Amino acid sequence: MGRGPSIEARKNAVDAQRGKIFTKVIREIGVAARAGGGDPSGNPRLRAAIDKGLAVNMSKDVIERAIKKATGELEGVEYEEIRYEGYAPGGVAVIVDCLTDNKVRTVADVRHAFGKFGGNLGTDGSVAFMFRKLGVLSYAPGADEDRVTEAAIDAGADDVVVYPEDGAIDVLTAPDAFEAVRAAMAAAGLAPDLAEVTLRADNDISVEGETAEQVRKLLRWLEDLDDVQNVYSNADLGDA
Incomplete structure (x- = not known):
């Protein structure tokens, strides 16, 4: 009988994923603080980003440093917000929100992901009209x-x-x-249990079989990119 991953390998995988989440949250905190100031009481976007950080056990010191870098109290990297739109297999609409310090790298990574899994990157506004922005409070x-x-x-x-x-x-x-x-x-x-301002599609597109698997792989690949903050789609992938 084959053996599964070792405890150390599983721990390393968890640590790597945790690091990616931290990177995304720190970038969001920084952009929110730079755009609306470092006081969360007067900056709802920053408050939401801090809540995300606390939810993944980010220390208050790390959060404070991210805010200070964004507001100029400490030297830091400036990130730019960019949105990409495109289609996954089966006509599924996809929106990819990024925070990046290198647009050339980011667009290349996003375009590669769409091409790798049978989708294509579209132009600004090509799918955004299918989604609406709203706040969601979720209860288990x-x-x-x-x-x-x-x-x-x-x-x-x-x-x-x-x-x-x-x-x-x-x-x-x-x-x-x-x-x-x-x-x-x-x-x-x-x-x-979860609260966020997000994008939701007005209508979902049901995909099955190999098409659903390609869509699933594309969405996961995009979510795993360091520069990607959020991925939205109108895919109905069923229970799988």
Whole structure:
């Protein structure tokens, strides 16, 4: 019988993935602080980025250094925000948000990923119209639907979506109401398991078999690129 990866190999893989997550969060903290100032109380984007850092056990010292580099108190690298749009196999729309200090490298990496898995990079605006920006507060299966729904309505949320397959709940808000709704839900004793401002497609495209596998590989490859912060698609990949 073959042996699986050693404990050391598994640990190294986990450490490598953790390092990638840290890199992405630190870049987001830096860009948010540079754009809106280093005080999270007056900078919702920075506050959200700090929350992401704390959620992955990033130390407050690391977060503070990232903010100071962005605001000029410490020397640091400046990152630029870039969005790429394209299509995966099966006509699946994909948006890739990046933070980079080298646009030439980043576009080459993103274009390579699309080409490698049978997709193609599009022009600005080619798929963005299929998505809308919104705040999402997610509650795991087992959350009290009535309590969440009542509190969300009182907080000014736009919609509450309950998924019948497992009972998970999403509370949806306008982007500019996200922080207020999240604070109100937390004050009601209903802190979400995940909260973020994200992009969601108006309509999903169902793909199966080999096409679904190619789409899945493309999305994973893009997410693993150091310069990529977020990947959005309208793919419905089923349960696999």
